Amino acid sequence: MEYLLELTGLTAGYAGKPIIHDVSFRLEKGTITTFVGGNGAGKSTLMRAIYGSCDHLGGGIIFDGGQIEDKTPWERYELGIGFVPQGRCNFPDMTVSENLKMGCYTLPRNEHRDRIDAMLESFPMLSRKIKEKAGNLSGGEQQVLETAMVLLSEPSLLLLDEPSLGLAPKTQGEVFDFVKRIAADGVTVLVVEQNVHGALLISDKAIVLEMGRKFLEGTAEEVRNNPNIRHAYLGGNLSEEEVSE
Amino acid sequence: MDYIYFLQLTANGLVIGLIYALIAVGLALLFGVLGIVNFAHGELLLIGAYAMALALPAFGLAYMPGAIVAVLTAIIAGWFIYEIFLSKLGHGEFERSILITMGLSIVILNGIQYIFTATPLLVNTEFGYAGVNIGDIRVAWTRIAAAVLSAVTFAALYVLLNYTQIGRAMRAVSQNRDAALMVGMQPRKIGRNAVILAASLCGLAGAAVAPVQLVQPYLGQFLVFKAFAIIIIGGMGSIEGAVFAAIALGIIESWIGGFFPVVWQEAAGFLIMITVLLLKPSGLFSRGGVRVG
Ligand SMILES: Nc1ncnc2c1ncn2[C@@H]1O[C@H](COP(=O)(O)OP(=O)(O)OP(=O)(O)O)[C@@H](O)[C@H]1O
Ligand SMILES: [Mg+2]
Numbered sequence: 374m375e376y377l378l379e380l381t382g383l384t385a386g387y388a389g390k391p392i393i394h395d396v397s398f399r400l401e402k403g404t405i406t407t408f409v410g411g412n413g414a415g416k417s418t419l420m421r422a423i424y425g426s427c428d429h430l431g432g433g434i435i436f437d438g439g440q441i442e443d444k445t446p447w448e449r450y451e452l453g454i455g456f457v458p459q460g461r462c463n464f465p466d467m468t469v470s471e472n473l474k475m476g477c478y479t480l481p482r483n484e485h486r487d488r489i490d491a492m493l494e495s496f497p498m499l500s501r502k503i504k505e506k507a508g509n510l511s512g513g514e515q516q517v518l519e520t521a522m523v524l525l526s527e528p529s530l531l532l533l534d535e536p537s538l539g540l541a542p543k544t545q546g547e548v549f550d551f552v553k554r555i556a557a558d559g560v561t562v563l564v565v566e567q568n569v570h571g572a573l574l575i576s577d578k579a580i581v582l583e584m585g586r587k588f589l590e591g592t593a594e595e596v597r598n599n600p601n602i603r604h605a606y607l608g609g610n611l612s613e614e615e616v617s618e
Numbered sequence: 619m620d621y622i623y624f625l626q627l628t629a630n631g632l633v634i635g636l637i638y639a640l641i642a643v644g645l646a647l648l649f650g651v652l653g654i655v656n657f658a659h660g661e662l663l664l665i666g667a668y669a670m671a672l673a674l675p676a677f678g679l680a681y682m683p684g685a686i687v688a689v690l691t692a693i694i695a696g697w698f699i700y701e702i703f704l705s706k707l708g709h710g711e712f713e714r715s716i717l718i719t720m721g722l723s724i725v726i727l728n729g730i731q732y733i734f735t736a737t738p739l740l741v742n743t744e745f746g747y748a749g750v751n752i753g754d755i756r757v758a759w760t761r762i763a764a765a766v767l768s769a770v771t772f773a774a775l776y777v778l779l780n781y782t783q784i785g786r787a788m789r790a791v792s793q794n795r796d797a798a799l800m801v802g803m804q805p806r807k808i809g810r811n812a813v814i815l816a817a818s819l820c821g822l823a824g825a826a827v828a829p830v831q832l833v834q835p836y837l838g839q840f841l842v843f844k845a846f847a848i849i850i851i852g853g854m855g856s857i858e859g860a861v862f863a864a865i866a867l868g869i870i871e872s873w874i875g876g877f878f879p880v881v882w883q884e885a886a887g888f889l890i891m892i893t894v895l896l897l898k899p900s901g902l903f904s905r906g907g908v909r910v911g
Contacts, residue, residue, distance in 0.1 A: 426799055450802035462800055464793040467786070475790050478783060479802040522801055 377402045377530055377561045378423070382432035383442075385422035391430050392418045393585045400530075400578075405552060405562045407572040409596065409606050410582035416565040417459050419582065420532045423563070424456040425449050436530065451479060455528030457519050459535045459565070465508030469499055469518060472507050476522030492521045512539035516548075524555070531555065533564045537571075549575045569606045573597045581606075622754045627876040628869055629752075633761040633830065635868020636768035640823035641841055642848040642860040643775065644816030649849070650792025651805075651812040654707060654715030658699060659845065660838025661726040662817050666692040666824020667833045668730060671741045679744040681763055681829075688825035689818050696817025700810050709795060709805070723839070731835040738832035745829075764826035771822055772861060778815075779857065788812050840884075847891035 378400040386392040393415050400406055408416045421427040423434060425446040434442040441449055446456075464472050473492065477485040493500045496517055502510060507518055516536060523531070533552070537545040545568055553575050556562050566572035573579055579596035581589040589596065596602050641663060648656045669691035670684045677683040703718050745759035778785035791798045791808045798805055823841075831837070848867055852859035867887050875883035 424799075426796075445804075446799045447802045447804045456800060458796055458800060462794065462797045464790050464797055466793055467789065471786060474783070475786060475797075475801050475803075478787060482783075519797075519800070522797075526802060 375402050376400060376435075377437060378563075379435040380423075380432065381435070383419075383422060383429075383434060384431035385418060385427055385429055387418075387427055389428060389430070391585070392427075393422055395432065396582075396585075396587045397432075398580055398587065398590055400561055400563065402529075402561055403556060403559050404577040405556045405564065405575055406578045406580060407569070407576040407593065408563065408565045408580055408582060409569050409573075409602065410588075411606070414582045415585040416582055417534050418585070420456060420458075420534050420563065420565065423449075423532060424454060426456070447479075450526065450528075453527075453529040454532070455523040455526060455530065456532040457516075457523050457534060457536065459538065461512075461515055461519075463507045463515055463519050463522065466506060468504055468506055469510070470503045472518055472522055473499070473525065476525035479526065488525050492525055496521050513541065513544050516540065520551075528560065530561045530563070533562065535565050535567060537566060537568060545571065570597075573607075623876065624873075625753070626755045627872045629755055629757050630761065631869035631872025632865060633757075633765045633868070634872065635865035636765055637823050637827050637830075638841070638844055638848055638868055639861045639864030640768055640771065640819045640826070642845040642852070642864050643772075643857055644819040645842070645845050646849045646852070646857070646860050647788065647792075647812050648816050651788050652704060652707070652715075652809045653709045653795075654704065654711065655719070656704075656816075657716060657719040657842070658722040658726065659719075659816070659820060660840075660842030661723050661730075662692045662696055662699075662820035662838075663824040663827070663841060664727065664730060664835065664838035665695045666821035667741075667828040667837055668734060668739075668824075669821070670825040670828040671739050671833050674741065674743055679742060681743050681745065681760075684743070685767065685822065685825035688828075689821035692817045692821025692824060693814055696813050696820070697810070699817075700813040704813065705806060705810070723842075727835050727839065734835070736835055738834040739828075741828040741833055743829045758830075760829040764830055767822060767826055771819065775815075775819075775857065784811060788815070844887050847887045850891050851887075851894050 376399045381397050383396045384391050384394055396419060408419065410416050418427055422429065425444060429442050432442070433440060436449070436452060436454065441452065464475060467475070473489045474485065477488060480488065498514060499518060499521060502514065507515060510518065516539070520533070520536065537548045540548065549571055552562055552564060564572055564576070573593045573596060576593040579591060579593045580587060581596060581602060589599065589602070597607070641659065645656060645659050648654065648659070666688040670688040673687035674684040699722060703722065707715055707718070743760055745763065747758060749756050749758040750762065779789055780786070787803055787808050788811065791803065791805050795805060798808070827837070827841070844867065848863045849860050851867070852863035867890070871883050871886050874886050
């Protein structure tokens with residue numbers, strides 16, 4: 374089996390204070406993995422640790438066969454890690470077009486146009502709003518823009534921190550379809566979702582975090598059927614028939 | 619009221635306002651990109667002004683070569699300051715940035731005073747005191763040169779910030795640092811570019827101001843505090859806002875100096891700034907308040 378990402382006893386946090394403690398796991402290429410955990414469990418911090426945007430305090434990260442724990446976020450980006458952080462993360466006073474150009478920042482100039490055109494084809498909404506300032510788009514539209522900005526670099530590992538936050542229920546389903554689509558293209562996806570149930574349905578694997586430690590790891594199916602997990606994380610998200618199932 | 623005198627004051631004020639704008643825009647840029655306040659900004663201008671004063675005789679008083687030397691000298695100084703001091707600061711480390719750049723400002727100012735003494739230099743250029751008559755008013759060539767250089771620079775700056783990746787990246791970092799990291803930018807490299815750009819604007823301002831005012835070691839201090847006032851008056855710190863506020867201040871000062879006791883001229887900008895701050899407290903230091911572009 375080929376692993377794209379491997380964490381070995383990773384400890385990470387902010388200002389020297391650990392939030393993530395001794396976390397280890399491996400991700401296979403082209404799979405979808407969900408981080409499950411309550412508020413403040415450290416899901417976002419673990420994503421930042423993988424991208425290099427919080428403090429590394431111990432342990433190792435192997436990406437595509439190389440140690441990366443000492444690398445900067447822009448070096449990890451160049452290696453093929455894409456990270457769409459939680460909440461709004463774009464250039465609000467720039468137009469959609471300019472934001473997409475910024476998504477091409479590290480790419481050779483002659484590739485910008487083709488990549489942006491291809492991205493606009495995948496997300497026609499962005500074409501319609503191309504001249505609008507990003508800050509004037511709806512929350513869901515901004516989320517799509519941000520994901521598109523990161524996808525422009527064609528990452529092999531995509532970290533999505535709550536991609537459906539603030540989206541209408543109908544569009545939440547579109548996010549899951551979209552995640553499935555890019556994983557089918559060979560991209561390895563790590564996702565944090567408020568809608569744990571929906572995320573587990575499209576995931577191959579799930580990792581449960583509690584207080585910054587790995588509490589449980591298994592196939593999405595196993596985690597979904599684990600009584601503790603059902604009780605703690607899935608209760609509020611289950612529809613009627615799922616509960617009686 | 620003598621309207622020719624009024625126009626004359628307005629023309630003089632416009633030139634000074636454009637020079638203020640060069641300083642203020644650089645300051646706003648650094649605040650946006652690095653999240654720091656550069657109190658040594660005036661000394662970059664000072665270095666540019668002395669470079670102009672010293673280079674002019676070497677080039678037979680030719681204006682443009684002198685201005686180029688001033689810009690290059692300020693860029694080198696700015697680059698040193700960035701690499702040695704500013705690059706060691708984390709983003710938005712206000713207290714340290716203020717103390718370090720204030721300290722630098724005083725060291726540079728005194729260093730210049732030690733080398734060149736406090737005696738003001740009268741800077742002569744190829745234009746001498748010649749000027750042109752525009753309608754009924756007379757404008758010295760040195761002032762026209764200052765105005766044209768500034769105007770061309772603002773046009774170039776507009777193109778740089780809006781139509782090149784280097785310039786857009788500076789706006790990007792000042793709008794959202796996390797998003798800049800998300801698209802693989804290196805905030806430090808972009809910060810260095812911003813310092814070089816801001817220093818070149820200071821060098822140009824120094825070159826422009828040297829033949830118009832007396833060059834002395836406190837020149838930068840006077841001008842930089844006005845630049846602070848300008849970016850606060852300019853509201854959200856957009857380039858356009860700073861340019862507008864700078865030109866307005868230059869002209870208002872000139873009118874006040876012309877019609878009232880001259881002591882009020884210096885106080886004008888700060889009176890306006892205090893008023894703005896009282897009416898609109900979300901001034902310069904409000905988070906996300908200064909956005910470039
Ligand atoms: N920039 C920061 N500096 C210091 N501590 C932080 C920072 N960001 C988060 N924390 C702390 O780290 C812990 C984990 O936060 P994190 O955002 O990783 O949790 P999360 O699982 O993503 O939560 P949520 O579901 O609310 O997004 C929390 O206690 C939080 O207060
Ligand atoms: Mg989170």
